[in-house]
Amino acid sequence: MQPNSSSPSSSSAHPPDHPVSKPPPPPAPAMGYPANPSPNGNPGAAAAYFAAAAPPPSAAGAPNGTAAFGVAYRYPAPPHHPPPPHHHYPYPPPPPQPPHHHCAPHPPPPTCLRRLLAAVVSAFLLLGAATFIVWLLLRPRAPAFSLTSLALSRVAYSPSNSSLSASFDAALLAANPNAKLSVTYFSPLASVSFAPSSPIAVASLAPFSQGPGNTTTLAFRLVVDDAYVGPDDAAPLKSGGGGAVGVQVRLMAVAVFDRGGWRTRRRVMRVMCDGVQVVFRGKNSTEAAFNGPPRQCDVVL
Template sequence: MADQTRPQPVTSYPAGPANQNGYPPPSSGTAYPYAAPPPAAYNYNYYNNNNPYYQQPDAYAVQRATFLRRVLAIFIACFVIAGTVIFIVWLILRPRLPEVRVDSLSVSSFNLSDNFLSGNWDFQFTARNPNKKMTIDYDDIQASIYYDSKQLAETSVAPFFQDKRSETASKATFAATRTFVDNRVVEGIKKETPNIEFDVLMLARVRFKAGSWKARSRFLRVYCGELKVGLVQNKSSGNLVGGPRQCVVRL
């Protein structure tokens, strides 16, 4: 006969065996207050994201991108530092280009026969260093004389040194012996005689110095244009017309 004093569980399933305290074990649902965890295979796919449309990041690509970003940052930092240093030096020294003045230009033994030209040119000029804190070294100076963009002769000029706020007089001597010129030059010279315009171009390697600081060598270009020479003495010699004039100086 069943024990009427013991409460019977209300369930549609038979009660499990009683534990040592005489009560049935808790139902399996009480061990998990939430829904049962997904299957192991589902868990793996969820956390590893094996979606065919999702690409896992490449570790090598990530490292390379990080390296490139660091290199770019270092390059920008070096550029900013170098620019700042150059700007500070410029503020302190205030470098200025030298000034060049044509003092005289004389022509002798000038002769144009058919398409062959001969003559001697004596070109004298003065270079001035306007800088208060910098000296200038002039080296490897090459000079050429032109007529209407046609080079007639070229020569070298002796190198020289300029102290701060100083002037240096120098010269270049050109000689042409039966240099061939085309008909355009022949017609132009005949048309301009007795006043013929020549151009002088000089290219020099210069270096600016301020105490122990030395700038790197730069090429200095000097253009002295429209130098009109008036020919006399049977149109074979002459001198500069109009007196001294400034040249264009550029780096």
């Protein structure tokens, strides 16, 4: 009796000649790129760029049914999107700027020079303060002058050329009102004129000094030789019948006040004795004199 082929024992005792092989798993994405979704929207199916293709069926002679090495196949590149257009907005050019003149800064002065300048300025300030204090303590006052006498002699006037020749003898009384200061007069210069004309005689006098509270008489002679005299000033001289003539006697000098080692700066002093009436003694007289008490003079210092 023939064995039944459909019995379970026979089927389990003899396995099939070719076992059924399972398909290999899908390859991993190549070069680390993420998998792209499939066009049909199936999330289970994915393919990467340049992914390895599935190996072909087992070739004859491959041991244990292993697949051959896979080869890379080209996949379409992703769609190219052009960059958005860039709009260039032109800006107006900046307004022209005026040229700037850059001056190099001056280097600071050295320390020694600044100290020297500070010392000089301090010395001047101290000297000025000391002078001012001394001036306040001493308080120099201008001297006083008065005309004590004035006489004309040898008066000769020529109407043809309006010239005058005469001698003027004057005396001034100078008083120093300072009780602590002495006064020295340098380059004194005396002049005489008929008011209000220019001087007709000028003479230089010798320098002199006055102690504190001193009074000095300064006498001098001025000689006029063929000096021009205007018609108005020479009217009393033309008539020859006497009369009075207005005379100006002036003195100019450089005055310095001193006390011991302290001395003031030089000051120009002007003494003006104006409007002195000189009266002739008689008709056709050649002499005239100032009659009256001493005449106080103006002093400008």
